[in-house]
Amino acid sequence: MSDDKKLTPRATDFSAWYNEVVLRAQLADYSPVRGCMVIRPDGYGIWERMQRALDDMFKATGHRNAYFPLLIPESYLRKEAEHVEGFAPEAAVVTHGGGKKLDEPLVIRPTSETIIYSMFAKWVQSYRDLPILINQWANVVRWEMRTRLFLRTLEFLWQEGHTAHATHDEAEAETRQMLGVYRTFMEGWIAMPVVTGLKTQSEKFAGALRTYSCEAMMQDNKALQAGTSHNLGQNFAKAFELQFQDEAGEMQFAWNTSWGASTRMIGGLVMTHGDDNGLRVPPKLAPTEVVVVPIWKSDEERSRLLEAAQQLKTTLSSWNGRGDDRIRVHIDAREGIKPGAKYYEWELRGVPLRIELGPRDLAGNSCMTARRDTREKKIFSLDGIAESVAGVLGTIQDDMLKAARDRREANSVREPISYDRFKELMEGEGAFVYAGWNGDPAVEAKVKEETKATIRCIPDEEFRTPGGPTTCMVTGEPAKHQVVWAKAY
């Protein structure tokens, strides 16, 4: 930062830009422990809104919240072979408690499949006990080598849904349903378009039958996996003897699913919408949707404008045209800071709409508004101001999604390309490349080795290029799948 008022531009150093936005918009700060972060009120406020929206959707699909403990017997993690292989290396282990060495070490949950399905096993006897539809909001710990604010930290916040079903098909339907919930949330709230699809075997969750994911494109054209939904099959049921008696009186292993989305989505929000002036928060997730900046010169004006600002706030926040979802307004009444300085600050912090209220506006029974997404300024009448503001907030929300989707498609490659061209692309600007794949994991590994790019997913029907590639981009053999290649976070 040569000019300490300005951010490092995205084009100069995307990574530096990201860190600066997160820190300066006061979303988070580094903690004394390497790889951990403090989520500050502005960041946590976004998380709370994410939680509320998702939680409502989980409830609407029949799930209930519960809480399982942080500490898990180490032996539990070992019971599912693939699972332990995936998570043991990054597990934090508690070996001492109460000043004594523990008989059995306790793992701090990296995820809760083991403890949850062991408990389900106690609760389920009959097919009549199924399905079990549980969600928990929790923190988890994974000892990552390299960390980044929100995107990968040793501890993070998330929700993990865990369900048990009588049949494979029901579990599969649940897995797909929750993937759909994530997609609805990411597009409708974060205004972050995603490609949904199936993970390849090498990229799937350790212990799952199948993993589906939501893949979003960041402004550096890298993919961010923002939510995953797993069909766990009977793997955990078998490991933890989660059985039930079916209608015929036969003992059956249950079919499980798990699905999670985390504070990582906040990183996705930043990298999807931020610009060189700072953060841009979609209105539906913004803790503050509207900031009012009163403008005055004299003391007389000051008291008049502060009163008018307060009135405006009351008008906006008491308007019930959005039902219980009242407009969230903040008045910036700080003295000794010029209005212009306040504008820059609130732009950095991403508040979707700014209202400037000065003597000239009052005289005309109007106010000046400025959209954060387009920086467009417009005069609004104070008559019917709540409807106008709600209207523009809705427009901002829609426009942000559209802009992000346009950008993603502009940086997606859907026509057939050579592997050489692909390598160039991945070395350069990056992209989502829709290409044929022969289904061979060795090809996947080779591409990853040579380009750092991976198969993000085998996209669901609607995301595929119609009449897409019939041959494998790498080998030229007949393609088994159309896949999305990209470098990922």
Add this chain to the structure above:
RNA sequence: CGGGGCGUAGCUUAGCCCGGUAGAGCGCCUGCUUCGGGAGCAGGAGGUCGGAGGUUCAAAUCCUCUCGCCCCGACCA
């Protein structure tokens, strides 16, 4: 863990090569004037120079060790 960079005021940093009273900008506090896109002036507070040893009359500066952070890589939501 490998490679690179960096630790000096709340933040960004100069000074280090060539040892000699620790400086600046921003921010902060007080006052006055300002106030429709990053205010001006005046005054003021704020530092174990990451830590520990060593060399020296004298160490932010030289030497040794150590701790931490950031970036790139292997691993990952």
